[in-house]
Amino acid sequence: MGRKRNQGKARKAAKSKAREEAEESHRQQWLAELLEEAEEEEEEEEGEERGSDNNQPNYERQQSLAGCGAQMPPSEFFNTKCKHGLDLLSNADDTCFQFVHAFEDAYFYEASGANISVCLIAAEDATLDKFADVWDDSAKMEIAISFLLCTGTQYFLRGNYADARHSAVIARYFEQRIAVGLKQTQALVNWPKINEVYEGDVHTLVKFFRKRIPCSCLDAKYDEVKSITKMGVCYNPECSAPLGKVERSKTMYCSRCRCVTYCSPECQKADWKLHRPSCDE
Ligand SMILES: [Zn+2]
Ligand SMILES: [Zn+2]
Ligand SMILES: [Zn+2]
Ligand SMILES: [Zn+2]
Known part of the structure; x- marks a missing residue:
């Protein structure tokens, strides 16, 4: 239980660091x-x-x-x-x-x-x-x-x-x-x-x-x-957020098609192979 929580913390920290980097670049x-x-x-x-x-x-x-x-x-x-x-x-x-x-x-x-x-x-x-x-x-x-x-x-x-x-x-x-x-x-x-x-x-x-x-x-x-936080979706099926639900203000579009959103550049990269066919349409 404690270990799980620590892993959760570490993942959170890694995620927020990734987010910071994402925000920068x-x-x-x-x-x-x-x-x-x-x-x-x-x-x-x-x-x-x-x-x-x-x-x-x-x-x-x-x-x-x-x-x-x-x-x-x-x-x-x-x-x-x-x-x-x-x-x-x-x-x-x-x-x-x-x-x-x-x-x-x-x-x-x-x-x-x-x-x-x-x-x-x-x-x-x-x-x-x-x-x-x-x-x-x-x-x-x-x-x-x-x-x-x-x-x-x-x-x-x-x-x-x-x-x-x-x-x-x-x-x-x-x-x-x-x-x-x-x-x-x-x-x-x-x-x-x-x-x-x-x-x-x-x-x-x-x-x-x-x-x-x-x-x-x-x-x-x-x-x-x-009490209201607008929720958005990360389209990467492997996203670590539960059900891919993330705060809408923190999501980013695929800049090519603007049809899908991600919580981070990492998720965008991970989903690229899957997304590419529809992105090219
Ligand atoms: Zn007043
Ligand atoms: Zn994600
Ligand atoms: Zn698209
Ligand atoms: Zn796209």
């Missing part, structure tokens, strides 16, 4: 696939919400969703009294809100199909001159982040995960820019960290916001979401 391909998938998911969500508005270009729909203007979202946007920390700021000046809106406008303008880093960098370029005082001041950047956390939390509570996700991505980018440019605690923007939010499921998102807001508004949602 296959990151690019993997990211590309996941990004695509995340975009598809968001399009679906939006389609459901917006119904017949589908003919409008993407950025216009996004803008109207974000309720742009240089002001705070209208008060009915906050159906609770809580502003999730934003109300605690005494020094929140309007420039920071204008900045966030300008950044979002530029970001969503790019968001039609482009890579997430392209969107963020383009939005930074678009706001760099006009809002230099915000970009150069970590306190102001923090206010901008609070604003995004507030609206993002509210989006999340309303079930608008697509916009909540964008708020989280931008907030995390600002955190990174503070760390790299202003506090210099980091040499480079950590793009995988940003992608983690962009690709993340509801669980990742709720964790992101809940960790950063001072109130308990997301506690119920967190408990609700925590």
Whole structure:
């Protein structure tokens, strides 16, 4: 019994090591696939919400969703009294809100199909001159982040995960820019960290916001979401996972056909002979 458990542990350790290596070597391909998938998911969500508005270009729909203007979202946007920390700021000046809106406008303008880093960098370029005082001041950047956390939390509570996700991505980018440019605690923007939010499921998102807001508004949602782990399948019949069931977020596609998923490059390799005929079709 004890031995079995140890073997299990060793196998787990080997598996997680393999996974780490897999994540490293296959990151690019993997990211590309996941990004695509995340975009598809968001399009679906939006389609459901917006119904017949589908003919409008993407950025216009996004803008109207974000309720742009240089002001705070209208008060009915906050159906609770809580502003999730934003109300605690005494020094929140309007420039920071204008900045966030300008950044979002530029970001969503790019968001039609482009890579997430392209969107963020383009939005930074678009706001760099006009809002230099915000970009150069970590306190102001923090206010901008609070604003995004507030609206993002509210989006999340309303079930608008697509916009909540964008708020989280931008907030995390600002955190990174503070760390790299202003506090210099980091040499480079950590793009995988940003992608983690962009690709993340509801669980990742709720964790992101809940960790950063001072109130308990997301506690119920967190408990609700925590219990759900989307399950995926590893198609390698020899896979060591019971019934080949693995967390969906940890699976990778066969990049040739995109019809099958694996838990690791090892499993993909092991299944290649079996899979090849159908992959070539
Ligand atoms: Zn709150
Ligand atoms: Zn497997
Ligand atoms: Zn296939
Ligand atoms: Zn294939």
